[in-house]
Each structure stands twice: as structure tokens, then as C-alpha cells.
Amino acid sequence: MSEAVAPDEVRTEELLITIIARLLEGSRLVAAGASSPIPGGGCLLARKHSGNAMRVNILGSRKYNLMTGGGVELFDWAGQGRLDAFFLGGGQIDGEANINLVGTGDYPNSDIRWPGSFGSGYLYYLVPRVILFREEHTRRVFVPKVDFISTPGVSDANTYRTGGPYAMVSPICLMGFDAKKRRFHLKSVHPGHTVEEVRDNTGFDFDVPDHVPETEMPTRTVLNEIRTEIAAEIAETYPRFAERVFGVAA
């Protein structure tokens, strides 16, 4: 039962949920956004593996809501040091882990305008494990230099910063980030993908160890958990995702 299952049995979404759950291990309180079904699923799986000790807040969920203080409370948690992990995406992410959620081209009359920075300009500084998550791993996302810094990957020593980039998860690989070196490093490549493919699709340089392991697949037990309990829980907050990936109705 504890053997990792064969890669062709595992959907990409299931692998990403597994990876995220591993990255959250040991957290006390984690939060995921309203439009983040895979991070949300990762949080719920991590919670299960913690014996339900981990607290999970999913924005927009009625069941996984731990707040009564209004829209500001999540940010107050981060300021208080209570929030251990959060997720950020980005229209562009560069090699120093700067994130751009605003747009491409000259600000403010952007060529492409994205919604905006949301809470990133704050949470990235104060949440110890910020997991960068994108479902698209291409050179248009992973750029040499972002066009607009919604929030910087690294700060000077005189800037109060207890948090920052902890890992970057994409459909083809897992990367870590070294704030001192201001560089990403490849941690593992998912089965069916190669280091060359990661290089070809990443617009910035990153460190590659001599031996790059293949990302570990979930065990049969974990995969079953994802497909039953976690899928049902995800369906409450992310019904369309649960329907599409797991065929589960809300």
C-alpha cells in the first residue's frame, strides 16, 4: 500500500496536490485563494495527513472559513505571524522570484492588463512558506525580468521580512529558491518530463544539481484519499474543478 503508484495512473492535478501537501507539512495554519483548487486540494490533503491538526482556511468556502473579522483578517494573521503558508501565482515570475500580477509593457497603459496585485504586496513578505504555483510552465510566464514588480522575491536586510518564496510548483517540475543567492534551483522533474524541457520553457537561469531526481509519485493510499475524501471536499468550494478532474458532483 505504501508503494508509489506508476506515473501513468496519476493525473497531473493529483500529482500537484500531492506535492503541495508535502510542502505544507508541519504548518499550523495555511490558506488558499478562492480560485485555487489545486492549492486548496493540497491544503486539505496536508490537513488530513496532520491528523486534522493543521488549520486550513479556504477563501470563499463556508466550511473552511476560520474568520469573522472581515476581509482584513487574513492579512492580520500574516502580520501576527500566524499564517504559515500561502500561494501566489503571477502572470510573470522571474529568476529572482519577483512576481508580476499587474500587466505587460509600460505601466500603467499595459499591453495586457491582469487583474492586479491582490494581497501579494504584503503576504510575500510575511508568510514563511509562499508556494509559487502556475499551471503553465512557459517562457511567457517564467521571464528573465518581470515588467512590473507586484512584490519582490528578495528584500534588503533593512526591510522587515519573515516570509518569501519557499518553492515553485509547475506541471513539469518542482523548484526551490535560495534568497541569499537570489536564484531558483531545480528540486525534481515530474515523470515524463526532462531537465532540458524545463530549461527550454524557463526564461531565466536556475541551478541544476548533478543528479535531478524524478518527482515522487503519491502512494496508492494517498491517491485513493485524493480521489475520494479530498475530491469530495474540493467539490464544496471548487465544484467545476471537482467535476472536471474527478467527475465528482458538488
Next chain:
Amino acid sequence: MSGIVANDVDALAAMIPDGAKICVPPDYSGAAMELTRAMVRRGVRDLHLVCVPVTGMQGDLLIGGGAVKTIETSAVTLGEFGGAPRFQNALKQGSIRIMDATCPAVHAGIQAGQKGIPYMPLRGMIGSDILKNRSDWKVQQNPFSDDDDQIVLLPAINPDFAIFHGLKADREGNVYLGVRRELFAMAGASKQCLITVEEIVDGNLLEDPLLAPGTLPAIYVGGVAEAKRGCWPVSFWDEYGYDGEHMRAYIAAARSDDGFAGYVAEFVQGQAEAAE
């Protein structure tokens, strides 16, 4: 009816002069859409729109309707339905001024406004292009630290009007907002609130000990009007969800000037005719 309870949303919209600074909540937190349509109908101009801390269709409709001069926000998006077409177009045309923020910075400005103090310090933002583009934000040394410790100071936000939708109001003008604390903060920071509700009820909400903690006292309220399903087509708390079909139709229409004009004719101007 007279006094604090207005006859309809158009009476509330008439209270908002051109050039007013207004604040609105996110689309899911009680966006007063029927009042927003009335504002576009009335043809209000040059608003400074503060989104606490983000907006969606409400902001897009106001921008498309030519009501907005400046938007102060941490994001504008129609979420799972897509981007905000009129917002994106207005930025490309340079027809609105944007003050990009990050969510807790807007909340902090509102909190300062609520307390009547000039500013609120907040962590984060240093080294970002958000800060670089906000000449109204200052960075200063933390006066309580002996170390080099820079912190951002955000000026108080004091809108002329907070505009949102609540569940119910009594005839005194007390409004039940439940657990939506951000609406209370917006009310405290603003000179007055213009509020639509699902229903006007008999009695006094403050006399019910279960309702009182979730009730905004009338002292903050400039006007309230009944608007059943007043958030349509966006969602309202747990009361009703998005009208997904309409949201998608809006986005499709709002991608072009003509499409948006057609939408306004049908759903904004058209509604006034239906009400007459």
C-alpha cells in the same frame, strides 16, 4: 416615504454628486449593483472609486459607463468568468487614472479613516513597483526601533460615500450586515453610507440582541432603499449566487464599445423604463 428610507435606488443615486469619492466592497461582499446601474443611468461623472480592496463587475460597469476618473484598487476581475473588459480598455486608452494597491494597504487606509487619524503604518510593499507608483504613500523609519527599520505609511481614506448592499434595514436606518466587518470599516471611514437592502423590516434591529452585533447603526447611514436581489447579477453573501449566464454575456458584450452600449441600453437604461 421620507427621511432615511428612500423611495428607490434612483433617489440614492441622485445624492451622489459628480467628482465624489466613493468606496465599494468586492463583488461577493454586497456590491450594490442595482444602485450602480442607477448611478450609470443618472450619468454621474469623475468619481474617485476606492475598491475595498478589489472590485469586479461593479467597477467595470462604472468605468464603462463613464463614471470613473480615478480607480484605487488591488485588483479588478470578474473572477472565474474572466477579466474586466471595460477596465482593461480604459487603461489601454488612458481614460482613467489607476492607483494600484495591495489589499491590506487599502484596508489600512480605511482603518485610518475609521479612526480619524492621518495614516496607518503597514509592513510589506517596500521594493515593489506598487510603492514606486504611489507618490501618496511614504516610507519612514519606525520611530520605536533603534535599528534601521523602514515601514510604509498609508494615508487615511475618507470617502464621501460608502456604497453597498445589506440584508435588511429597519425604518430608523439601522442595517443588518452580519459578519461583513469590512462594510462596517468602510462605513466608519466614509462621511455617509448609501445602502440597498433585500427588505425593509418593521421594528428596530438594534433591539434584538442576536442581530445587534451584526447591525450597522443608522448614525452612519445617509440613505437606504429596498432593492430585492439588489446584487444581481453578482452574488450576495450566502443569499444568492452569481447569474453565470449573465456574467458571461456581459463579458462578451463589454469587449467592444458597441457591445457595451447595447448592454447598457438593455440592462441599465431599460430597467429605468420598466420601473416607470
